Amino acid sequence: MNPSQERAWDAHHDDWVIELPTGERQTSVASDAHVDWTSAFGRQAPLIVEIGSGTGAAITAGALAHPEANLIAFEVFTPAVASTLSKLAHNELTNVRLVVADGAQALATVFDEGSISELWTFFPDPWHKARHHKRRLVNPEFAALVASRLTTDGVWRLATDWADYAEAMREVLDSCPQLVNVHDDWAPRFEGRVVTKYEQRGIDAGRIIYDLTYQRC
Ligand SMILES: C[S@@+](CC[C@H](N)C(=O)[O-])C[C@H]1O[C@@H](n2cnc3c(N)ncnc32)[C@H](O)[C@@H]1O
Secondary structure, three states, X not given: OOHHHHHHHHHHHHHHEOOOXXXXXXXXXXXXXXXXXXXXXXXXXXXXXXXXXXXXXXXXHHHHHOOOOEEEEEOOOHHHHHHHHHHHHHOOOOOEEEEOOOHHHHHHHHOOOOOEEEEEEEOOOOOOOHHHHHHOOOOHHHHHHHHHHEEEEEEEEEEEOOHHXXXXXXXXXXXXXXXXXXXXXXXXXXXXXXXXXXXXXXXXXXOOOEEXXXXXX
């Protein structure tokens, strides 16, 4: 962490960061981990969950735009979470919680079936090399898991600037019987998505940005 991230972490992590019991690795989640989200937020509200929140641009904008929702962001890179803390503190947001953990694992353990209103995965790591494609977050097992955690009309919003990953996402999500493509095609740009350095890098390199929105059916 740089000095400003260290300051943000020390000053604010108690206010927003939820610690989960860890598994084998520091960012893996123990299989018996449990969170009572109603008591973690002090209220019951629709849950919006982001996996791979980076420095928190989308989760901060989402929390400002949706005071009626409880937002939870998972990010494995602690310095990025510290940067997110600065944004949450600056905006005095009370409807966000952050978890430094593997969000895919956490989804399976700390959320009940049918409990998440929206899931966001924006610009997940592309893992370009074919032999690394198995590391991609969006795969058939993850899609089935997401579908099981969404509420009956819950939505999954995704975005990427890599055409081959976008096509692979479409294939995986179209093959998941519990999900339906809301727009039959690529989704219009999700207005709640703030342009981050990852999206800007893609735009600057002349790449198309692909948005996808699928709904639980
Ligand atoms: C390319 S960045 C995009 C960050 C952000 N969504 C944005 O658009 O600026 C991908 C992020 O996902 C995080 N990440 C990757 N796999 C993850 C996982 N399983 N759980 C939580 N975070 C993850 C990485 O640490 C990284 O910060």
